[in-house]
Amino acid sequence: MSNTFGKIFRLTTFGESHGAAIGGIIDGMPSGIRVDMELLTDDLKRRRPGQSAITTSRQETDEVEILSGIYEGVTTGTPIAFMVKNKDARSEDYKRVAETFRPSHADLTYAFKYGVRDPRGGGRSSARETIARVVGGAFAKMILKKIGVEITAYTSSIGNVAVKKHYDELDFGMIEKSMVRCPDPTTTEAMIQEIWAAKSEGDTVGGVVTCVIRNCPIGLGEPCYDKLQATLAYAMMGINAVKGFEYGSGFEGTTRRGSQENDPIYYDAEKGKIDFRTNNSGGIQGGISNGATIYFKVGFKPVATIMKEQHTIDNALQETVLKMEGRHDPCVVPRAVPIVEAMAAMVILDAYLQNCTTTGKVITPITSIEL
């Protein structure tokens, strides 16, 4: 098990879907930061089940209790522990699961790896674990806001329905108004149809989240193994159900010529900053942020829990047919949007803090943030 994320800003998490609680400890949070509880609870609400007709009907208020690390509303530099108690956990739903390995779930691999498994709600492999990621990300955002970094994710495709527009053409103010967190209203409608179509058949559907990071300082990322794209990929690929990651021009860029792909550099005298004519690099060159907008895509497979008959085996290795019941999302992508943001926030803050120790010339250190 490896349940700690990050090097300087470190999130260590715990919790099973139907255990007592989900939570974590944030170590390395700089001191003197006023805690923005509204930011925290808003992000948790965006992740929560039961938000709309197209999400699971499991009802969890997901109220977070903070147990340490804050004094009179300000971070003290000591570890911040938090937990969210599990309330609406119907473990009886999972008796069947305890005896059978669900296809494309973690049941079988956990059973083989650990010799023991907690079958209630998927145990530790449940997406409910992502609550702790969102809390960690919210604390990271509290500092990033002070530096001016803006992280926004949105649903860019569901099944075969995709947003055609470039992220710069979209109105990010529309994201939270969309039931699927897609900033393009027309595409939103088609996406909802795609989800309903799947749900009506007891099926599920996948999709893609795009994440855009604006105003990231130059210099973040630690070659040669912790290139910024490598830690972003690591962060995203660790989210349940993620199958792929690409940044900048991504896989499409592999089909191009160097002369098409390279981003010409110029100096914008008016803004007093270096800029680029194109941004195929996705804001990262040589593993280090270059000051341009960082953007990347994260692909989610359809949720493995479907309400259709599936062939599998039971604990006694006998073949059997499984038909799941219970409360499950037909599409996880809209709820994954704040999780992608949270992971990105932790990666960027951690890179920022690491960069504070690198050199003496250019980068604003954590110590100069106005608290």
Added chain:
Amino acid sequence: MSNTFGKIFRLTTFGESHGAAIGGIIDGMPSGIRVDMELLTDDLKRRRPGQSAITTSRQETDEVEILSGIYEGVTTGTPIAFMVKNKDARSEDYKRVAETFRPSHADLTYAFKYGVRDPRGGGRSSARETIARVVGGAFAKMILKKIGVEITAYTSSIGNVAVKKHYDELDFGMIEKSMVRCPDPTTTEAMIQEIWAAKSEGDTVGGVVTCVIRNCPIGLGEPCYDKLQATLAYAMMGINAVKGFEYGSGFEGTTRRGSQENDPIYYDAEKGKIDFRTNNSGGIQGGISNGATIYFKVGFKPVATIMKEQHTIDNALQETVLKMEGRHDPCVVPRAVPIVEAMAAMVILDAYLQNCTTTGKVITPITSIEL
């Protein structure tokens, strides 16, 4: 800077393109393993420049010196240091580079991050750094061979030319016979044309490497942050020029329904093992290997160094036009094949060693390998 890779099997590397040497230290290599120097030098040869008409003409024999950690041909459990001296380094080629930021290179970001940069051959950001990855991977392979794990990578696309066949339909014995490391002879021809077309215009072209890991034990991968796909993605995205990573059904899987994507489980009584009717999961479920073949794709952008005029700025922030000369690959993909394998080998071995401490029931520990 973060120049250590891995948790238990740890590779720490050093070296600039035109410095004295490139090398590293492997810590955590289990003792008692007979060193297979042939495997090591073969992998280095596959990575080496100057292999064929389509690679850079820089000539480096890349002879590796091992400085420690081996006694009478056997690993002693102490750190294995190695280095490859740089010989054919023509630093005078880089005078222009010292004054100008090459588009889509690391020149600008290194300059801003560190305040200082070694412009000779790209310094630390040069792909010559990957020599050390190949050596690390070779030592990992020496143990993986004993466990029976087979790791094979190949070029699956160059520009718009792609292998259409599934990896199970390909003859991996053909890979090293192909100038571009593509196991499909017809596609090989088209790929070579694609590279020549780019080269003849002073341009470069990208592509994709597919990696296939057969016979990986069940149980490798450490949720929730070090899921096997997350550490594979981290490893691959840290290689120079990589823009994307996907495993199993990847991004295509995001367009599917759960009922199409899920892999039905069955028990193969004849082989006495659990198996799957399909392998959209790419051999990993819940972040843990499930015993099926692991496969993933790694997308490389075209090499940034082109022989065409490009707009950029110099150290004084003045706009200028840069036309590179010198010895550069028109396409890095064929030489990237052993690098992808090496990174995969280190990830799998590290996961294997971590898994030795996990439980008491199922997994073969390192201690039971016949040395």
Added chain:
Amino acid sequence: MSNTFGKIFRLTTFGESHGAAIGGIIDGMPSGIRVDMELLTDDLKRRRPGQSAITTSRQETDEVEILSGIYEGVTTGTPIAFMVKNKDARSEDYKRVAETFRPSHADLTYAFKYGVRDPRGGGRSSARETIARVVGGAFAKMILKKIGVEITAYTSSIGNVAVKKHYDELDFGMIEKSMVRCPDPTTTEAMIQEIWAAKSEGDTVGGVVTCVIRNCPIGLGEPCYDKLQATLAYAMMGINAVKGFEYGSGFEGTTRRGSQENDPIYYDAEKGKIDFRTNNSGGIQGGISNGATIYFKVGFKPVATIMKEQHTIDNALQETVLKMEGRHDPCVVPRAVPIVEAMAAMVILDAYLQNCTTTGKVITPITSIEL
């Protein structure tokens, strides 16, 4: 802040003296271990305040809640989170402290390091933090018991009163019968007098804890930086109030000749094992356990909180005289005994797990423990 202890068996902790709770997360606990709650609660009782007339009168039942990682009484390999709620926290006692820096406390250094401090009960710097160490140690002991490792600590001196006997001459069964956790009854009486003498003057007194580890397997410890004595020293020196660490012959050994200090080796044919005529090495040679008994001493300074007038400064840098009131231990040493054991247990288990990945010849891996 660095609140994670260990490499494979990792304890991450949180909590302030007068915050909501003290607790932690254990990551890397092997799966399939039946949880021994009696061992856990016994160790917590031994650490608890209010045990006897010579400890602080703060009353805390210190009941531990386990929030994750266990299913049907058995560890699942997922993180084990736990917490102990703070109940008898009288924060009003600390108003004076908030305005004044207590001599030889962490008040001043926390204030300068973090710019913010939680003055209630010393905040994070309170010895109440050691609850989490004891819980971590208890889980480590559950595995060590299966391997046969026995860890016993005892009070070997209080002020100028010291046990004269060698650890092999003492009856460890007497430790818990002694109010000061000293196995020698005569010395116990003198130690209690020493503590009462200090307490009656509003003063405090220091002392030494000796720890003895029997039946440790050969081969634990990871040179060259994680030598077993180095990680033991690191673990012990991190406990509040510890001023010194020595193992084996310790500082006394520095006055000897090599011919006196060296431990002759012989083969005990009857027991079928290698043994040593003397044990000045304290069971460790070259940083690796040699199979003999490991023993070391940990020196604790007197508690800094005294009921006498002391010269200091306040937040405005003005000199002032401070006279503390409240509930404090006149001597922390007896309650430190289980903490020293707990830290030793975590070090030994972590070394044991690391050693599972080292070689193939000698050491019993975790996988072969009878669960």
Added chain:
Amino acid sequence: MSNTFGKIFRLTTFGESHGAAIGGIIDGMPSGIRVDMELLTDDLKRRRPGQSAITTSRQETDEVEILSGIYEGVTTGTPIAFMVKNKDARSEDYKRVAETFRPSHADLTYAFKYGVRDPRGGGRSSARETIARVVGGAFAKMILKKIGVEITAYTSSIGNVAVKKHYDELDFGMIEKSMVRCPDPTTTEAMIQEIWAAKSEGDTVGGVVTCVIRNCPIGLGEPCYDKLQATLAYAMMGINAVKGFEYGSGFEGTTRRGSQENDPIYYDAEKGKIDFRTNNSGGIQGGISNGATIYFKVGFKPVATIMKEQHTIDNALQETVLKMEGRHDPCVVPRAVPIVEAMAAMVILDAYLQNCTTTGKVITPITSIEL
């Protein structure tokens, strides 16, 4: 094996006594620092064998080659690799050792841990490994000098001969003029006699090194596990032959009352800084530097290699009598002085860099150092 030291400033080392070379990689060295080669070679000379009549006669010039990380005399922020080739290695001296376990050496424990051992000169367990520590420390000192931190170690006892004076009463300018690195001339004479007495009998003798760190900034150290005294202890206890560590009043402080031990605080208006009437805390409170002088003691056992007959066993477990020959130090303490300084320098710099990310109020960040 664990051959990496430090968290942000990280030294990874390699090398056996009679292998090709000893060396390492420094990762996390801030960029823009002009390399002080004189400082580096001076420290290596102080550690070198063959310095005087009382050290081993092995002759090694210990010339260090730097392989990377420096451009035009300035650090670039990339890893600095270095090596010292082994020249005067007479492996034939060690044939006897290959068959016999030397008492109180690492021969037996390495053999059992790894199943394989390199017997030439003690292999990795040789004190020759400390060359790499000295190089790492020299780079750390290059930055610490800019911050004004002064680290000085000296021999404070050899056998039963000890310096009686307080470190503040000694003239540190005398240290390098003393053959045993003791700043007190009278004691120096007695110490030399002590060493000669041992040597003339084919024996060895131990001693203590005291280290004094002046002008350390307030705020260094990372509770609760990486308290500054804990990382110092870890660093020192990892040096070969060290048996004990204490800081400030140390073990003597355990015999005192709190009212004697506590350090009264006052404000020195003239100097404009907080200070302490006494310094029993040794410059560290709550695990964090308090601005006062840090001082600690490190106890070294007598060298295990003696020229007298010793009882031991051979590889076949047969008892035998061993009488060593060859070139060995009768007392390692004088040569250990620069090693203690080097480890202290790395600990302080690493704590300094970690502290750059902690808060925004008090500490000078790396970025504001005048380079």
